[in-house]
Amino acid sequence: MAPQAVFTCPTPREALVRFGGEWKISGGMPENRADVIAAFREPSFDKVVFDARDVGGWDSCFIAFLVRLTEMCRKKGVVCRFEHMPDGAQRLIDLAFAVPPREGAARKSSFVPLLDRIGEKTIAAWNAVSNAKDFCLEALASLGRFFRKEAVLRKADLAAAFQEVSFDALGIVSLICFMVGLIFAFVGAIQLKVFGAQIYVASLVAIAMTRVMGAIMAGIIMAGRTGSSYAAVLGSMQVNEEVDALETMGIHSFDFLVLPRLLALSLMMPLMTVYADLTGILGGAFVGIFMLDLSPQEYFRMTVNVLNMRNILVGIVHGTVFGVIIALCGCYRGIRCGRSASSVGEATTAAVVTSIVGIILATAVITFICDLIKV
Amino acid sequence: MADKQPHITGKGLKIAYGDFVLMRDLDFTINRGDIFIIMGGSGCGKSTLLKVLVGLKAPAAGKLIFDGRDFWAGTREDRDIIMRKAGILYQSGALWTSMTLAENIALPLEQYTNLTAAEIRDVVSLKLDLVGLAGFEDFYPSEISGGMKKRAGLARALALDPDIVFFDEPSAGLDPVSARLLDDLILEIRESLNTTIVMVTHELASIFAIGTNSVYLDVETRTAIAHGDPKELLKNPPNKTVERFLTRGEKGN
Structure with a gap:
């Protein structure tokens, strides 16, 4: 039998709600649920009787409905009386009201006007920029302590x-x-085959890899494997209170955790860039030798002819800048991580995304500067 | 043995996260040699008060007098100097996971003493012996149990022979026997070294077994509503909230 809730007002000051049928979560609430709740919104009565004599089976569904009505009554000062409640139901209702809601704990309305949201986002963005600036300054201070042998x-x-x-x-x-x-x-x-100029494949690969692509590829790999690892490790340390333990011991967590990573990536990225250039050239040679029928001597002579120190140095500058960016992004996200497992995940994702965006922006800036100074 | 000299005094402390005031008008005194318990229901701000005491979070208002000095009026360096006389055992142990137990304990010794490597090794072994972890020098935190991590954390907290040790829920996650052993260890340390102990906990067994002084933080009024020896508070509860807490809700309803 379907659940029923019949609302009546036997006298002008007193209401009666008679419950009947099966109140099970699987069977749902009564069809007139909204009407009964509406009658309690602005009650004309000051007493109400909840009568459950006709209730067959019940579970949380019944209690949830009763609690909802009782809460509304309490807010409006209506006195509730429970009659013929099934065994256990009254106890569950008492339990539901045993601990009053904590004052100020309830979240405010989730609706935020558009202008407020724009304002909040702007302030958050400004704070993020300010935090990132502070972090970079702290990195410089830490480097200073390192060179003064105080770190x-x-x-x-x-x-x-x-x-x-x-x-x-x-x-x-x-x-x-x-x-x-x-x-x-x-x-x-x-394309080059069309003109019978496949030998220029060697030039194309050598110039592209050494000038920028080797550095970019090494940077993206490092952002994915190392930047994310920095964020995850430091974030986990934040969650496990390991960073607090360092700070309360008077040890700068920045010197102890960020500095080694910053030094390692900044100093090793130039070498990794050169290594990436070489392996890229080898990849090009593989195609040139085995697919385009160029001889190894021909291919490498052409490569050596176009390689110049200027391009290699531009690549190394790219790599060094990328190393600093990746280390700072990974460590920043890790150190500023929240205190939960999900915030470690968010920090890791943010580290990779920020690093890659940083790499692309830095490439654009360096390219522009190179163009300005005619390098 | 406690000479009743104030070690830490809180005067009108207000603790807040932005606009949300967690605790206000907190006044308390922790004397030298006390085992001072910070107690209260979940979410009342016990651990946050501990963060204020150890220099991880600045109070929104009020003063914290630590060894006669205004703790939060100085610079971070001043606080670091004060905290060198303090040890902290975090709830999770907070051992540095990339280091062995010996390296964990050795780090503060390397940083703040002029001991040689061999001397540091001896001190590290002693500290591990004291907490019942002799022979575990080369183990990593991931290779030992939760109770052992707590004890190793305590060994690290004791590395520099501190005047005061802070504990954040030391019994959390431990079985009753391990919790009792840890209590005995804390008592032993306090008896042997006259160390002041400040402990955040809501484990009643620990509170009554070792506590000599306490403050009760009330989640409703957002301030301290009781102060004193927990056993005395149980005998003469100042209000129903404290009575309910100390009797596990059996009385004071």
Whole structure:
């Protein structure tokens, strides 16, 4: 039998709600639920009787409805009386009201006017810029302490950080940069073959890889594997109170945690960039030799002819700047991480996204500057 | 043994997150040699008060007098100097996971003493012996149990022979026997070294077993509503909220 709630007013000052039927979550609420609730919004009565004598089965569905009506009554000062409540139902209702709601704990309305939202976002963006600026200044201060030999950091941590961004990353950098060189050569060869100029594939790959692509690919790989790892490690340390433990011991968490990572990435990225350039050139050579029938001597002679120190240095500058950006983004997101598991995930994602955006912006700026100074 | 000299005094402390005031008008005194319990219901701000005491969060108003000095009026460096005489055991242990237990304990010694590596090794072994972890020097935090992590954290907190040790819910997540052992250890340290202990907890067994002084933070009024020896508070509860808390709700309803 469907659940029923019949609302009547036997006298002008007293109301009666008679419940009947099966009140189960699987069966839903009574069809006139909204009407009964509406009668309690502006009650004309000051007493109400909830009579459950005809209720068959019940579960939380019944209690939830009763609690809702009782809450409305309490707010309006209407006295409630419960009659013929099933065993346990009255106890559950009492339990539901045992702890009063904490004052000020309820969230305010989630609706925020558009202008307010724009304002909040603007303030948040400004705060983010200000925080990032403070972080960069702290990085400079930390570097200063390092050169004055005042920074506390362990040699083992520094060595581990260097290993993580060099030897440990060689495999993935080799694979990706080899493939990128290969793709460049393929795409170039399609056009150059038309003119019988496939030998220029070597020039195309060598110039592209050394000037910018080697650095960008190494940067993106480092952002994905190392920047995210920095954010995750430091974020987890934040969650586990390990950062607090350092701070309360008077050890600058920045010197101890951020500095080794910043030094490692900034110093190793130029080397990784050169390594990425070389593997990219090898990828191009693979296509040139095995697909375009160029001899190895021909290919490498052409490559050496177009390689120049200016392009290589521009690539190294790119790589160094990317290293600083990735380290700062990863560590910033990690150190500023919240105190929950989900905030570690958010910090990791944000570290990668910010690093890649930073890499692209830095590439644009460096390219513009190179154009200005005719490099 | 407690000479009743104030070690830490809170005067009109107000703790807030932005506009949300968590606690206001907090007045309390922690004497030297006290085992001072910060107690109260969940969400009342016990751990946040601890953060104020250890220099991780500035109070919105009021003064915290630490060893006669206004703790929050100075610079971070001033606070660091004061905190060198303090040890902290965090709820999770907060051991640095990339280091062995020995390295965890050695770090503050390397930083703040002129001991040689061999001397540091000896001190580290002693601290691990004291907390019942002899032989675990080369273990990483991930290789030991929760109770052992707490004890290793305590060994690190004791590394510099502090005057005061702060504990954030030391018994949380421990079985009753391990919790009792940790209580005994805390008592032993206080008896042997006359260390002041400040502990955030709502474990009644621990509170009555070792507490000598306390403050009760009330979530409703957002201030301290009781202050004193927890056993005395149980005998003569100042109000129903405290009585309810100290009797697990059996009385004071």
